[in-house]
Amino acid sequence: MNIIIQKIRLQLKRSFDRIRNENLKKNALQAIPFWIASVITGLFAVLYTKLFVGAEDITAIVIRHHMWMLFILSPVCFLLAWWLVQRFSPFARGSGIPQVMAAIQVTSPRTSHLVDKLLGFRIIVIKVLSSLVMAIGGGAIGREGPTIHIAASVYKIVYQLLPKWWPKIAKRNMMVTGAAAGLAAAFNTPLGGIVFAIEELTKTHFSYYKTAIFSSVIIAGLSAQALLGPYLYLGYPKLDGLSASIFFGVALVALLAGLLGAGMSKLILFIFAWKARFKTKAHHVFFVAGCSLMMVLLAFYVNKEVLGSGKDIMETTLFTANKYVHWYTPLLRICGPLFSFTTGAAGGIFAPALAAGASVGSLVASWFNVSDIDTNMLILSGMVGFLTGVTRSPFTSVILVLEMTDRHNVIFHLILAGMIASLVSVLVDKHSLYDHLKVQYVKDLSTPEETALTEQVDEQKTIKPITNDREQIS
Incomplete structure (x- = not known):
């Protein structure tokens, strides 16, 4: 009897080892494509x-x-x-x-x-x-x-x-x-x-x-x-010894940057809606050419800051003695994406949004003539606020700016900026620029029947997880 029990146990152990090895193999194979x-x-x-x-x-x-x-x-x-x-x-x-x-x-x-x-x-x-x-x-x-x-x-x-x-x-x-x-x-x-x-x-x-x-x-x-190499997107701005009243400046910058970010998104959507009424490709050609000429005219007669991603503005205001931008720089950094993003060519809006926010923070700092360290804090707050106004993703904005500068001692300041920007941007539009564009892309790529089907699928995904996701490695 004992021999039979031992054989059963041995067989069960072998079966368990086989199952465990199969699961291990499956998990490894699932991970390799990633x-x-x-x-x-x-x-x-x-x-x-x-x-x-x-x-x-x-x-x-x-x-x-x-x-x-x-x-x-x-x-x-x-x-x-x-x-x-x-x-x-x-x-x-x-x-x-x-x-x-x-x-x-x-x-x-x-x-x-x-x-x-x-x-x-x-x-x-x-x-x-x-x-x-x-x-x-x-x-x-x-x-x-x-x-x-x-x-x-x-x-x-x-x-x-x-x-x-x-x-x-x-x-x-x-x-x-x-x-x-x-x-x-x-x-x-x-x-x-x-x-x-x-x-x-x-x-x-x-x-x-x-x-x-x-x-x-x-x-x-x-x-x-x-x-x-192990680089930082921006670097290490000085943020030691912030004044006790800096939270008020952070709140003001976040409020302005959040409203401006959401406002820029609203203008982009308005231009897209206007372009949708174009009847010929010639209209699009004239629009794209007009956008490029407006960019050049602003660069030639006002300031070249309207051009490019704007990373140089972030680096200049954070790491040089030139802390303050011109009063019109935030307007230029809003016009730049308006004339570039709406053309229909490829190009992102993350970096331009961060640059626009940095210019807002720098401008507000110039109003109150705060110290260089406080100015850096307001610049980072503007970056978080403007990006949040565009994306409505305050936590992503905060973490991005923290990791780009490796200054985790100001995490509470930036969370405050993200929270305020997220709240005020809703006053302009309840949804982000990405949400509006996503809906339009879904409509553009499918027939009315398919559009209704994809909307139904999306509703199901928000209610419960996809069945296939449970088969994914976790």
């Missing part, structure tokens, strides 16, 4: 960063030696960037974040074919080419949003290349994780990528994504750092 896509994303982010910086350097050379050439260069570049998108990949326009949000929404067995229009290899190529051409022309765009779009496309391509026998992975998980890895690699902000995925992209419980997102963000970030 790791591969993470490395590719990191390499793409580095290459794209170098190309984008090179494009901005070309613009700087033209401005420094022959600024009059912008009257030729900018219209040509704006029109070429717009044409590339219109001719080869219409859904590659803009920053790319709304497209990723739309792709996540329409991911279901009945509507997954729509994702191919929003993410893919052609999107990557046109996104890079169009945004680089816009940057050469002086467009007020950033590379961060496009990096997120590119990363989500990379993850989606890797998912499609998996053989049929591979353990099942939810496509939606791949895209959410790709977007998080893209933001982490673009800004070198791993926590920012994670918070962005939680706050902006996911509708299900984070436990279904955590392992994939953590590992992908780490690998993508390390891949980028291996080539670029």
Whole structure:
């Protein structure tokens, strides 16, 4: 009898070991696609960063030696960037974040074919080419949003290349994780990528994504750092010894920046609605050419600060003695994205929003003539406030600015800025720019029947997790 019991126990142990090994194998196989896509994303982010910086350097050379050439260069570049998108990949326009949000929404067995229009290899190529051409022309765009779009496309391509026998992975998980890895690699902000995925992209419980997102963000970030080094997006501004009354300045800057960020988003949506009434391509051509000429006229007769992503404004005000901007600089930094983002070419709005917020903080600091350290605090608060006004993602904005500057001692100041900006921006519009654009993309890529179906699918996702997500590694 004892022998029989021992045999049964031995058999049960072998069965348990077999089950455990199978689960381990399945989890490992499920993780490999995320790791591969993470490395590719990191390499793409580095290459794209170098190309984008090179494009901005070309613009700087033209401005420094022959600024009059912008009257030729900018219209040509704006029109070429717009044409590339219109001719080869219409859904590659803009920053790319709304497209990723739309792709996540329409991911279901009945509507997954729509994702191919929003993410893919052609999107990557046109996104890079169009945004680089816009940057050469002086467009007020950033590379961060496009990096997120590119990363989500990379993850989606890797998912499609998996053989049929591979353990099942939810496509939606791949895209959410790709977007998080893209933001982490673009800004070198791993926590920012994670918070962005939680706050902006996911509708299900984070436990279904955590392992994939953590590992992908780490690998993508390390891949980028291996080539670029352990850099900070901005640097280490001085923030020691802040005055006790600085919280009042932070609140004022956040209020103004939040309203301006939401207001700029509202103007962008108004222009898009107006453009929707254009009946011929000639109207679009004249509009794009007009936007480029307005950018050049402002740069030539007012100040060249209207051009480019605006990172130089952030660096100048934070790290030099030139702490204060002109009274019109915030207006220029709002006009820049208005004339660039609405053309329909590729280009992000993250960096321009941060630059606009920095100019708001610097201007308010000049009103009260505060110390350099307090000025730095107001500049960072403006960055958080303006970005929150555009995205309505205060936690993402706070974490991004914290990681870009490595100044965690002011976390409560920045949380206050994000909270106030989030509250006041609702007075302008209840929804973010990305939310409005996501809805429009969903309508553009589907028939009325498909649109109704995708809206139904999205409602189901907000109520309960997707069944496939439970099969994802956690």
